[in-house]
Amino acid sequence: MSDKNWPLWEVFIRTRNGLAHRHVGSVHAVDATMALHAARDTYTRRGEGLSVWVVPSNAITASDPADKDMMFEPTATKIYRHPTFYEIPDEVGHM
Amino acid sequence: MTDTPLFQYTLRLADTALILGHRLSEWVGHSPVIEEDLAFGNMGLDLIGQSRALYTYAGQIEGKGRDEDALAYLRDAGDYRNLLLVEQPNGDFANTMVRQLLYAAFAYPHFEALTRSKDEMLAAIAAKAAKEMAYHLRHAAEWTIRLGDGTEESHTRTQNALDELWPYVGELFEVDPVERALIEAGVAADPTALRATWDKTVDEVLADATLTRPRDGYMQSGGRTGRHSEHLGHILSELQFLQRAYPGATW
Numbered sequence: 001m002s003d004k005n006w007p008l009w010e011v012f013i014r015t016r017n018g019l020a021h022r023h024v025g026s027v028h029a030v031d032a033t034m035a036l037h038a039a040r041d042t043y044t045r046r047g048e049g050l051s052v053w054v055v056p057s058n059a060i061t062a063s064d065p066a067d068k069d070m071m072f073e074p075t076a077t078k079i080y081r082h083p084t085f086y087e088i089p090d091e092v093g094h095m
Numbered sequence: 096m097t098d099t100p101l102f103q104y105t106l107r108l109a110d111t112a113l114i115l116g117h118r119l120s121e122w123v124g125h126s127p128v129i130e131e132d133l134a135f136g137n138m139g140l141d142l143i144g145q146s147r148a149l150y151t152y153a154g155q156i157e158g159k160g161r162d163e164d165a166l167a168y169l170r171d172a173g174d175y176r177n178l179l180l181v182e183q184p185n186g187d188f189a190n191t192m193v194r195q196l197l198y199a200a201f202a203y204p205h206f207e208a209l210t211r212s213k214d215e216m217l218a219a220i221a222a223k224a225a226k227e228m229a230y231h232l233r234h235a236a237e238w239t240i241r242l243g244d245g246t247e248e249s250h251t252r253t254q255n256a257l258d259e260l261w262p263y264v265g266e267l268f269e270v271d272p273v274e275r276a277l278i279e280a281g282v283a284a285d286p287t288a289l290r291a292t293w294d295k296t297v298d299e300v301l302a303d304a305t306l307t308r309p310r311d312g313y314m315q316s317g318g319r320t321g322r323h324s325e326h327l328g329h330i331l332s333e334l335q336f337l338q339r340a341y342p343g344a345t346w
Contacts, residue, residue: 006128027130030241037234038130041137 009035010060011043012053021053029054100273102156103176104283105217106166107319109149110177112224113167114327115198116142117334121185131188134234138195141227148220168338172328173321180263182318182327189249190256192238197260199232200296201267201289208284217282236300243304250305257301258309265314267293273319 006028012021024043029035035054044052063071075081119139126132150163180198185191206228209221242253268286270278277283301308317323337344 028128029130033237034241037134037237040230041134042130045133045137 006030008057009039009054010057011035011039012055013039013043013049014051015048016050021051024048026057027054032056099156100276101214101282102153103273104277105149105153105156107176109146109153109166110175111181111318112142112149113146113334114175114177114330115181116140116146117330118181118185119191119195122191127188135191138227138231138234141224141231145220145224145227148223152216152220164338168335172323172331175318175321175323175327175331177318177323177327178263178266179315179318179324180260180266182324182330183260183263184326186256186259187252189239189242189253190259192235192242193253193256194260195231195235196239196300197264197267197297199228199235200293200300201286203228203232204289204292205284205286208289212284213281221284232296236296239300239306240304243301243306253304254306257306261309261311262313262315265311266316266318269316269319271319 007030008026009029009032010026011024013024014021027035027038027042029038032054036052039052039054040049043049116139119135119142122135123132123139126135146167147163150166154161154163154166178198180194183194185194203225206221206225210218210225212218212221239253242249244250268290270285270287274283274286278285298308315324
């Protein structure tokens with residue numbers, strides 16, 4: 001076995017029709033086809049999946065954790081953006 | 096209703112599935128990567144699942160009160176009817192993948208054909224098994240292509256595995272009187288009718304894998320009559336140990 005690590009792939013699974021694919025984890029595999037097999041074997045063993053995507057991990061551009069104050073802090077004080085200030089008549093029921 | 100052709104035939108299918116399932120389970124915890132560890136576990140469980148359904152049905156056909164456990168755990172090697180191919184040792188990763196390819200390329204169309212059996216139970220079991228074997232075939236084919244067309248070492252190992260296992264493929268297509276009678280009755284699937292499909296599948300994979308198809312020479316035979324290679328006894332000693340040492344043990 002080679003000591004070189006296989007490329008990493010991020011796995012997304014759609015559980016039911018109408019729902020979006022959700023990130024579930026990652027696998028190592030030599031190429032896209034084998035990544036799909038590995039994803040199927042690793043993450044759909046309990047009937048979780050109807051559709052699987054694999055994406056090379058290095059294709060993902062991620063935000064820098066060091067930027068989190070600049071990126072996310074400013075929204076913390078803008079509670080008026082949450083739709084929680086409306087009176088909902090009882091007759092509407094569950095929304 | 097003891098040793099009827101239908102009982103024999105069902106037992107053969109069950110034994111082949113159980114022994115290959117056990118072989119694949121031997122990889123668990125030993126695979127080169129965790130993804131493949133899970134793949135072997137999954138495929139092994141597919142096969143053991145097939146064997147459970149088939150053993151249960153065989154026990155019903157026999158009508159002597161033997162259940163799946165009695166058939167799997169309490170028969171000796173000479174009573175086992177599996178194909179010799181599936182009891183061959185795992186060897187290296189290439190060896191296991193080539194064995195899986197040679198078997199799945201047969202089992203997938205075989206179970207597909209069996210879904211048209213006049214025996215409803217066999218047809219139902221085959222319908223589930225065909226889907227499972229379709230994946231086994233794809234997985235083994237993809238790996239064989241990458242190993243054969245990989246490095247010089249992986250190519251050499253895969254070609255060696257192919258050469259070593261080739262004498263066991265003849266048995267896949269054997270038809271004895273037991274099977275002949277059931278084929279004519281529309282119950283069993285005729286393996287000789289699958290030869291062309293198998294050849295095409297295997298040849299395509301070998302071409303992509305830059306591997307050389309071995310010449311058909313002397314073919315091993317005997318699994319159907321209980322004449323096994325030395326390996327089966329070792330498999331059973333591990334597989335049956337608990338039920339032999341502690342009869343009826345449950346947990």
